[in-house]
Amino acid sequence: xxxxxxxxxxxFWSSPFACRVRLALDLKGLHYDLQEEDLFNAKSALLLExxxxxxxxxxxxxxxxxICESMNIVExxxxxxxxxxxxxxxxxxxxxxxxxxxxxxxxxxxKFLSLTAxxxxxxxxxxxxxxxxxxxxxxxxxxxxxFLESQGGVFFSGSNTSMGFVDIAASFLPWWLPTYxxxxxxxxxxxxxCPLLHRxxxxxxxxxxxxAAFPDQQELLDFTKVRFEEVKKRFAQ
Amino acid sequence: MSKGSVKVLSFWxxxxGLRVHYALDLKGVSYEYQxxxxxxxxKELLExxxxxxxxxxxxxxxxxICESLIIVDYIDSVWPNPxxxxxxxxxxxxxxxxxxxxxxxKVYxxxxxxIRATTEEExxxxxxxxxxxxxxxxxxxxxxxxxxxxxxxDSMNFADVALAPFICWFKGYQKVGGFVLPGPEExxxxxxxxxxxxxxxxxxxxxxxxxKVAEFAEVIRKRxxxxx
Numbered sequence: 001x002x003x004x005x006x007x008x009x010x011x012f013w014s015s016p017f018a019c020r021v022r023l024a025l026d027l028k029g030l031h032y033d034l035q036e037e038d039l040f041n042a043k044s045a046l047l048l049e050x051x052x053x054x055x056x057x058x059x060x061x062x063x064x065x066x067i068c069e070s071m072n073i074v075e076x077x078x079x080x081x082x083x084x085x086x087x088x089x090x091x092x093x094x095x096x097x098x099x100x101x102x103x104x105x106x107x108x109x110x111k112f113l114s115l116t117a118x119x120x121x122x123x124x125x126x127x128x129x130x131x132x133x134x135x136x137x138x139x140x141x142x143x144x145x146x147f148l149e150s151q152g153g154v155f156f157s158g159s160n161t162s163m164g165f166v167d168i169a170a171s172f173l174p175w176w177l178p179t180y181x182x183x184x185x186x187x188x189x190x191x192x193x194c195p196l197l198h199r200x201x202x203x204x205x206x207x208x209x210x211x212a213a214f215p216d217q218q219e220l221l222d223f224t225k226v227r228f229e230e231v232k233k234r235f236a237q
Numbered sequence: 238m239s240k241g242s243v244k245v246l247s248f249w250x251x252x253x254g255l256r257v258h259y260a261l262d263l264k265g266v267s268y269e270y271q272x273x274x275x276x277x278x279x280k281e282l283l284e285x286x287x288x289x290x291x292x293x294x295x296x297x298x299x300x301x302i303c304e305s306l307i308i309v310d311y312i313d314s315v316w317p318n319p320x321x322x323x324x325x326x327x328x329x330x331x332x333x334x335x336x337x338x339x340x341x342x343k344v345y346x347x348x349x350x351x352i353r354a355t356t357e358e359e360x361x362x363x364x365x366x367x368x369x370x371x372x373x374x375x376x377x378x379x380x381x382x383x384x385x386x387x388x389x390x391d392s393m394n395f396a397d398v399a400l401a402p403f404i405c406w407f408k409g410y411q412k413v414g415g416f417v418l419p420g421p422e423e424x425x426x427x428x429x430x431x432x433x434x435x436x437x438x439x440x441x442x443x444x445x446x447x448x449k450v451a452e453f454a455e456v457i458r459k460r461x462x463x464x465x
Contacts, residue, residue, distance in 0.1 A: 053373055062328075075331070076327050079327040080327050095311050099308075103307055
């Protein structure tokens with residue numbers, strides 16, 4: 001099926017970066033071609049041409065031009081199609097609110113999608129080091145809870161019904177948290193300490209767009225279990 | 238030009254801090270500057286940036302904005318003229334953001350590892366990574382703005398502001414990490430860019446002396462080795 005204005009997303013089913021871009025595109029109601037990349041065997045010529053610097057997915061191709069880096073893609077989509085679907089993702093008229101949204105999206109990246117994050121360190125380490133890093137990760141989630149509280153709605157956008165920039169940035173968490181607990185053997189804060197975050201998780205999981213964008217939970221768990229052993233070997237001190 | 242009170246909390250040699258100075262100075266925005274002692278952070282800094290306790294922080298009309306590229310974006314929104322930093326075209330904007338982010342992920346990361354390397358193996362890898370990253374910038378300048386001095390063409394844009402602070406650290410990378418920048422025969426675009434950036438008055442205003450930065454890089458290395 002021909003993509004809208006030649007929209008194509010180079011993706012990988014279990015990449016949190018790629019899935020959150022899919023979510024943004026779906027929330028905007030955009031039609032696009034999905035090209036699943038075979039990251040472990042051979043990256044496509046299109047991927048290598050479109051992202052020659054990093055050679056990574058996701059890449060959005062629009063009218064023959066490539067946009068890379070997931071939240072960069074989300075900003076691009078928001079700028080080109082501001083009023084489509086659920087409307088704008090970043091606050092429109094308030095520079096400070098925009099800066100705040102970018103800050104918390106960046107926080108999610110630093111704390112949950114980075115190799116220097118406490119969450120990652122906690123997963124691959126053991127003993128006292130693991131517990132200390134796990135405590136730090138819990139503090140990071142409490143910080144998210146506080147921010148969510150300050151926004152006054154179900155979602156980080158402040159709305160009770162529409163997701164925004166920070167929601168999209170964090171949208172992988174409902175599917176990835178079970179991998180932290182079951183495979184990383186990490187503690188995560190429960191609904192008693194982070195009630196709003198748990199309400200948010202339920203709301204995201206309930207969203208038809210999010211369900212379509214993110215992988216089946218069990219498939220993700222099975223895949224992560226295998227990959228985790230390889231990752232641990234590579235990064236353990 | 239004033240749109241309320243503007244205060245910058247930063248550290249003289251910080252590349253991230255310099256981005257904020259460059260953005261404000263290019264736009265002619267007046268601001269109060271507060272130098273932070275990173276070993277004895279002010280109460281103001283800890284309150285303004287409770288999550289990371291890091292500089293730079295921009296405080297505008299009492300509200301704090303953190304993370305250098307987010308600050309530059311904010312400055313460009315509030316003071317679009319003169320000297321708009323982000324292109325209007327969404328694709329060109331995305332390209333500028335990509336290279337700004339590249340500065341953090343690849344240039345800063347390699348440079349930081351180079352200075353803090355405790356083994357020859359670490360130093361060599363960091364040096365190779367830094368060389369690769371700067372080579373990519375040289376290539377990008379040729380592709381994005383051929384025959385023009387800046388990523389932004391005739392004037393500096395978001396990507397130029399994000400990357401320009403590394404220039405005053407090259408001497409430090411050489412002194413401490415043995416990193417030698419390939420010459421203009423190899424990297425003509427990068428060298429043209431460096432010359433053009435250094436000629437901008439607003440950039441010269443807050444750029445620290447390269448020798449002082451190199452001395453400071455030496456201090457960082459000694460500390461890194463000392464704690465290894």
